[in-house]
Amino acid sequence: MDDTSNGIKFHIDMDSFYSSVEVRENPELQGFPVIVGSDPKNGTGRGVVSTCSYEARKYGISSAMPVSKAYRLCPHAVFLPVNMELYKQVSSRVMNIIKKFSDKFEQVSVDEAYLEIGKTVGNYEDAVRYAQQIKDKIYNYEKLTCSIGIAPNKTIAKIASDFKKPDGLTAIKPEEVENFLSPLPVSKIPGVGKKTNEALDNLGVKTIGDLKNFDVQVLIGKFGKSGLRMYQIAKGIDNREVEEQTEVKSISKEDTFDEDIADPITAEEIIDILSDEVHNSLVKKKYLFKTVTLKLRLDDFTTCTRSKTFVSYRSEAGVIKKESKELMNQFIKNNGNCKFRLLGVEVSKLFKIKDGQTMITDFL
Ligand SMILES: [Mg+2]
Incomplete structure (x- = not known):
């Protein structure tokens, strides 16, 4: 656990997400049983229910139920196909809102995320107020409700978010875990x-x-x-941390020149500058790398890349510089003297350094 964490974890789950989005897009469906899933084909369809509205749940319909059964339970329900593109768009906006509230953020599905807010939130009372702010923000921007669970660990937070749905907010303090579960x-x-x-x-x-x-x-x-x-x-035990995903796949910098560069020494100097810039954002974003890639565009506009991958993770600016220059010199050796229109340096195969971890990978 890092020093900003107080151990309080949040689980946010959008309420009947697909059908809520459909109802928001088609307000005339408000109050009706809405079932998103495969085509029921008048009860002969073979697929399943993806999500259904709370009105549909009153008929005993639930996710993953055969759509033919849902049709038997409620033939007058509104059956809609899954419009994943739309749900993903809404999801990314909702997740961006949640992310802004988080110190640590882990999206687990299109409509669920775990977070930690160690810096702003000191105790469970603060956490509840904060969770209400998140709910209000999501509702104000997207007109969708969610349920939030707050607890000492991820599993209890998830069980708590499901405790009072829809539009729920349930906080379980450590001393309440046993009685709750x-x-x-x-x-x-x-x-x-x-x-x-x-x-x-x-x-x-x-x-x-x-x-x-x-x-x-x-x-x-x-x-x-x-x-x-x-x-x-x-027993209330779950030691899993909120795991932030590595969204950054690579970090790169490139430069296009007004005049093509034919002198290898000048090209090396540019590579040094690009490497330093790449290294700066690498340090700022706290990543290690395994692969260095040099991008070259020649005067005839052909673009080539050359890469070197290390066995272990590296962090040094010197390594980026040395490898990029070697890749360039090898390229010149194989292709004769060239004129460069563009040079670029990239690092990839990244590894996020967690708080408290130090960069002790510089052993070559
Ligand atoms: Mg949900």
Whole structure:
């Protein structure tokens, strides 16, 4: 855990996301059972329900149910095809809002994210106020509701976000975890599906409290690793961090010249400058690299790239400079004297340095 973290984790889940977006786009659907999924073909369709509105849930319809069954339960529902392009656009706007509120942000699906806000939020009261601000912002910008769970770890935060849907906000302080979890059915544990639920039921385990008091060896014998995982969750244990994704795939700088460059020494000087710029943003963004790529555009506009990949991660500006120049000189050696219109330096195969980690990879 880094020094800005107080351990409080948030799980945000958009409420019946696909169908809510559809209703927002078609306000005349407001209040109707709306089912997004495969074409029901008057009850003969073979696909499944992706998402359905809360009105549709009242008929017993749920995600992943065969659409033919949903049709039988509620033939007058509005059935719509999945418009993933639209949901992705809305999702990226929502996620951008959430990201701005976060110190650490981990998107887990099109409509779900974990976050940590260690700097601004000191305790659970602050966290609740902060979560309400996030909800308000998303609603003001996108006219969509979400549910937020706040807890000492990711799994409990996820269970908490599901606790009062839609438009819910549930905070579980560390001292409340046991009382919160114990009465819940085991099916509330993420990953416990119909089969596991039945198997646990056969063992007499109905609630998370039952699970916590059960013999862990029997659980491991029956379910393997997942048995241990379930047991730990029942005890309120989950040590997973909010993992920020590496969105940056490469960092590069390039320069196009007014006059083509024929002198290798001048080209080397430019490479030094580009390498320093690349290295600066590498340090600022806290990445290590494995690959250095030199981009060359010749006077006849042909563009070539040459790369070198290291076995281990590197961080030094000197390595970027030396490798880029060697790649250029090798290129000149193979192709004769060239005139360059453009030179570019790029590093890729990046690794994000986590807070507290130091760059001790410079061992060559
Ligand atoms: Mg959702």
